[in-house]
Amino acid sequence: MIHSTSRRALRVVGAATVAALAVTLASCSGGSSGSDGGDIELTFQWWGNDERAVLTEEAIDLFEQNNPGITVSTSFATIDSYIPKLATQIASNSAPDLFLIPMESVKEYAEKGATLDLAAYLGDEIEIDEISEATQKIGEVGGTTYGFTLGTATSAWIYNPTVWEDAGATEPSGDFSWDDLIDAGEKIRAATDGEVAALSDPGGYIAWFATWLNQQGKIGWTEDGALGFEASDLEAWFELMERLRESGATTDPETTTTIDQSMQNSGLARGASAGEFAAASLTGAYADTLGAENVALAPLPSDSDVLAISMAGTNVAAIAANSEHPDETATFLNFLINDPDAAEILGLTRGIPINQANYEALIPELDGADKAVADFVTTYQERFSEPDPLAPPGATTIPADFTLAYESIIFGQASIDDAAASLYEKFEATVQ
Amino acid sequence: MTVSTDTAIAIGIASDRPRRPPRRRTIGSVVWHVVCLALLAGLLYPVIWLLGSSFKPGTEILANASPIPWETTFDNYGVALRGVGPLSLWQLFANSMSISVLTVIGNVFSCALAAFAFARLKFRARGFLFGFMIMTIMLPMHVVLIPQFIIFHKLGMIGTILPLVLPKFLATEAFFVFLMMQFIRGIPRELDEAALIDGAGPFRTFWSIILPLMRPSLVTTTIFSFIWSWDDFFPQLIYLQDPNTYTLQLGLRLFVDQTSASSFGPMFAMSVLAILPVVIFFAVFQRYLVDGMATSGLKG
Amino acid sequence: MTTARGTAAAPAPRGGGAGGRRAAAPARRIGPRYQNAAWVFLSPWIMGAGLLTIGPMIASLILSFTDYDLFGAPTFIGFDNYARMFVEDERFWGAVTVTLNYVLVAVPLKLALALGVAMLLNRPRRAQGFYRSAFYAPSLLGGSVAVALVWRTLFTRDGTVDNTLSLFGLDLGGWISNPSMALYVLVTLAVWQFGAPMVIFLAGLKQVPAELYDAASVDGAGRWRTFWSVTWPLLSPVIFFNLVLEMIGAFQAFTSAYVVSGGRGGPVDSTLFYTLYLYDRAFTAFEMGYASAMAWFLLVVIGIITLLIFRSSQSWVHYAGDE
Secondary structure, X not given: OXXXXXXXXXXXXXXXXXXXXXXXXXXXXXXXXXXXXOOEEEEEEEEOOHHHHHHHHHHHHHHHHHOOOEEEEEEEEOHHHHHHHHHHHHHOOOOOOXXXXXXXXXXXXXXXXXXXOOHHHEOOOEOOOOEOHHHHHOOEEXXXXXXXXXXXXXXXXXXXXXXXXXHOOOOOOOOOOHHHHHHHHHHXXXXXXXXXXXXXXXXXXXXXXHHHHHHOOOOOEOOOOOEXXXXXXXXXXXXXXXXXXXXXXXXXXXXXXXXXXXXXXXXXXXXXXXXXXXXXXXXXXXXXXXXXXXXXXXXXXXXXXXXXXXXXXXXXXXXXXXXXXXXXXHHHHHHHHHOHHHHHHHXXXXXXXXXXXXXXXXXXXXXXXXXXXXXXXXXXXXXXXXXXXXXXXXXXXXXXXXXXXXXXXXXXXXXHHHHHHHXXXXXXXXOO | OOOOHHHHHHHOOOOOOOOOOHHHHHHHHHHHHHHHHHHHHHHHHHHHHHHHHOOOXXXXXXXXXXXXXXXXXXXXXXXXXXXXXXEOHHHHHHHHHHHHHHHHHHHHHHHHHHHHHHHHOOOOOHHHHHHHHHHHHHOOHHHHHHHHHXXXXXXXXXXXXXXXXXXXXXXXXXXXXXXXXXXXXOOOHHHHHHHHHOOOOHHHHHHHHHHHHOHHHHHHHXXXXXXXXXXXXXXXXXXXXOHHHOOHHHHHHHHOOOOOOOOHHHHHHHHHHHHHHHHHHHHHHHHHHOOXXXXXXXXX | OHHHHHXXXXXXXXXXXXXXXXHHOOOOOOOHHHHHHHHHHHHHHHHHHHHHHHHHHHHHHHHOOEEOOOOOOOEEOOOHHHHHHHHHOHHHHHHHHHHHHHHHHHHHXXXXXXXXXXXHOOOOOOOHHHHHHHHHHHHHOOOOHHHHHHHHHHOOXXXXXXXXXXXOOOOOOOXXXXXXXXXXXXXXXXXXXXXXXXXXXXXXXXXXXXXXXXXXXXXXXXXXXXXXXXXXXXXXXXXXXXXXXXXXXXXXXXXXXHHHOOOOOXXXXXXXXXXXXXXXXXXXXXXXXXXXXXXXXHHXXXXXXXXXXXXXXXXXXXXXXXX
16 A cells, blocks of 8 residues: 555656656757758858848848758857857867858868868859959968858948047048047047047057058068067057057046947947947947947058058858758858848848949948948048958967956056067967 | 744743833834845845836937936837847747746756755765765866767757756756755654654655655745746857747847947846746745745644 | 654654654664665666766866867877966966955855845745845846846946945945956855845745744743854754855856956956856867866865865754754
8 A cells, every 4th residue: 555655656756757858858849840851951150139130031031032942040149159159069060051250260260170161162153253352362271262251341440520529639531640649639638528538448459459560561460370570569559559548548447448349338339438449340330329420430540651451351151061061051152142132131231242243232222320331441442451361270369368468558467568578479379 | 033922822832021012013123124125225226227227228328327217218128029130029938938947847856856865865875976966066067068068969959958958857956956955854854754654665755744844945946946047048059059949048148249239228128028037936936935844734 | 952843743752652663663764665765766866967967077077188179189188288277377376366255255245145134034024025036136137248237337437336435435436447346346246146045044944943933032042042042053054055055156156257247357357257267268269178177176176165164064064854
C-alpha cells in the first residue's frame, strides 16, 4: 500500500517532467518553419538596428521573389552583441552563409580561413563593373577578394553651425587648420560661458590618429603589414591633442570619458561640444537629435592640403568558408550590392552604395541628412584619398588599447612619452 | 516588537508585561510607514526617473536631468508598441514568456528533487558531488559557453529554445539547489522520522512532508527563476537565430544601436513595458511567502 | 525550543511514548531504500551535470593551457597563459584589485541593507505586500540598458547625486567620469538592487516559528536579545547562503559594469571587473585560452574563500533539522 503510494508519487513526478519536456520539444519544433523539399535556405547575419532591419527584410523579400527556390533567413543584433555571437558560431563551425565582418577584423577572419575566396564568382555571379577599384580593395586580403563592403562612408567633421555662428567663429571648411580650431575654440568657449567646447576630444580614437597620419603622408599599417609610422608620431599626436585640450578647444577629460562612439553618449548630441569627428553616415542620427538645421558637415582640419578623407568600408560582407550553398549565397551577395531595386530600398542606410550606377541613380531622390552626405561627397570628392590598407590580424584590440592609453594621459596617470612608448609596443606586437 | 498582540492572545500566554496602549501602537505604526516611505523615496527615484523619461520626447532625454518631462508625450509608447523592426511587441513578449514559464517549471521540479537528495539522503560521494555542484557556480559562464554551444550544436538544438530551457529541467542552476537545501535543513528531522514510523518511504516523505514545508523556498525559486530568465540576455543572443523567436531583452538592445539617436524614448518606454510583467509576477507570488512554518500544515 | 518542536510534531514526542520502537532505534536511520532513492532524486541533476556541465568545465580547463583564437584548433602552450597573467599583464592585476574592492564594499552593505529591510517588513501589516514589491522593484530592472543610462545620468557632474551632495557641502563632481570614484557608482547600483537577498531573508524569517518570539517575550527578552537569541540562529542557514552566494556573485559581476561603462571598464580601467576583462579577452581579442586561464584562477580563489566560509559556518550556523 505504502509502496504503491510512493511509486504513484514517483510516477506523477516523472509524468510531469516528461510532459514539460514534451511541451518544450513541441514548442521548439513549431517555431522553426519546415523547409519545403528542394528549397535552399540561406542564413544572413548582420548588425544594425530596427530601422535597418525593416529595410533589409524588404530587400530580402524582393530577392526571394526574384529567386524562387531560395529563402533567406536573417539574424541581426547590435554591433557589440554581434561580435561574440559570430565568434561563437565560427568556433562551432556553424557560421551563417553570409555575414558581415567589422573592418578591424577582416584580415583576421580571412587569414584564419573563415571566409571563402570569391575569385571564382567575380565577373560571374558577382558583377564588379560598376564598383571602383579602390572600393573593391576594401574586401581584399593579399590580393584575394574575400568580400565586399555593403556601403562606404567617409569620415567627416559633423558640427553645429548655429553654435559656431553665434560665437562668431569661422566655420570649418576644406581649408581649416588645427590652429584655426584653437581660435574657434576660444570664441565658442567665450560665447557659451565656458560650457561648450568646439570639438569632442578625438585624441583617444585610432581612426582620427590614422587620418592625421595620412595628412602627413604616413599610414597606419602598410600593404605588407608593417607599421607605417614611429612612436614619435604618437607623441606628436598626443601633444597636438594636449594643445587643443589646454586651450579649451576640446572637451575636458571628465566629459571626454563619458563620450564613446554611441549616439547616446555623444558630446555633440548632449551639447557638451559644438562638433565631433564621426562617420558621415551618422549625419541622419545627429539631425534627428539636434534638428536638421543644427547639423552640417565639413572635412577634418588639416595642416597640409591632404584632407585624408576616403570612401572607407563600413563592413565587409563575406561568405562562410564552409557554407553549404556558396553559389546561391554569391548570387544573394550580388543582389545586395548591385541590384538597382535593392539599392533603392536600402538607400544610404549602410553607407553609400558601392555600385556607382545605383548611387548616381539615387542622388536626385535624396533628401535631408542623406542629401547633406551626398553633397559633402560631391563637394570634396576630388580631394579624397584611397582608403588605408586593412589592419593585420591581432589588431582587433588596438582601438581599445589606444583609448586606454589616451585616458591614462588625460587623467595624469601616465606621461605622453611613456604612454606613447607602451602603446607603440602594442602596435609592434601586431606586426610580429 | 515582532509578536503581534493577536498571537499572544491566541496562544493564551498570560503575560506580566502590560500590553501596549492602542495610542502607542498607532504612533509606532505611523513611524514605521514614514520610515519605509522615506527609504522608498530615495530607492525608487531612479525608477521614477526611468518612468518619467519614457514620456519625454527624444530630444529632451539627453538634456533634461529631472524626472519630470518638460513636454509629455506618448509617442515613445506608440513606437515601442509597434515592436522592433519586423518583430511585434507581442511576439517578443510571448517568446520571453514561454521561455520564462518553462524555466520556472523546470527549476522548481528538478532543483527540489536534487536539494532533497543532498539535504536528507545519505549516499556515496555526497560530499564530493555537493562540492562539485557548488563549483559549477564559481566558474564564469563565458568560458563554458563555447563548449556548451558546441554540444548543443551537435545535438542539433541551435536556433530553438531547447538550449535555454532544457538545462533548467536538469537542475543545472545550483543556486536554487543550494537555496532549497538550506531550507530543507531547517526542517526538523523528527518529522521525517515520524513519517518513517508511519511507513513512508523517501518519496512519500518528500512529497507529503518536506515539499509543503519548504514552500517559501519554492516560491522564492519561482520568483527568481522567472525574473532572471526574463532579464537574461547573452544565452538568448547566441542560441536564438530567427528574429521571430527573439526575447524582449534582445529586442530592447536593438533599440539602442550605436548609430541612431531617436530611439532612446522608445527604448525607455519598452524597458518600462518589459518590466511590467515581472512586477506583476512578483506582486502576485510574493504573498505566498507569507506562509511559513508557523502557519502551514504543521499543526494537525 | 523543545516545546515548539514538541507541539509541532504530531506523533509521539522524543524519548518515549506509545510503541517502544523509537526508543531503541538510532536518531537517523537511512536504509537501502533511501540509498537507491537518492539516485532517483538526483537523476535530473546527474544528467544535467554529465551532459551539460562536466564536459564544458573540463574543456575550459584544458583550453586554459592552450592558445585558442576560436578560428582554428587550440594549440597547447602549457602554463604560458598563467605566466602571462601573473607576471606580465598589468591590466589583469588592475582587474583583480577593482573586483576585490567591489566585493569587500558591496557585499556587506548589500546584505546589511537586505537584512535590515527584511526585518522591517516582517511584520504582519496591511500593505506589506505593496512595500515588499516596492523594495524589490529596483532588482527587477536587472542589468538593463535603461538602468545603465539612468545610473550614468544620475552620477554625472551636475547630475542628481552631485547636486544632492552639494547641498551637504560635498562637491564631488561627476562620479562616473572620475577614475577614483567610478567604481562606487557600480557599488551603489549593486547595493540598490538588494531585493534578491531581501526576499530570501524574508522567506527565512517566515520560517521562524512565531511561538519562539512569544516564548522570548514571555522570558522578558528585549529586541536586541530576541534578535541574537532567536532570529539570528534560526536565520543563520539563510544568512550563510546569502553570504556565500552574494560573494560569489560579486566576484563574477559583469552586466552592470558592462552596460554602465559601455563594455570598456573605464575610465582608465577603473571599472574593469574581472569577468569584464575575461569577456574582453575571450570575445574581442579572441584569446579564449587566456580567458579560460583567468576563469579557472577565479574559480580557485572563489573556491578557497567559500571553503573558508563553509568551515567557519560550523561555529555560527545552526540547522534546526540537523540536531
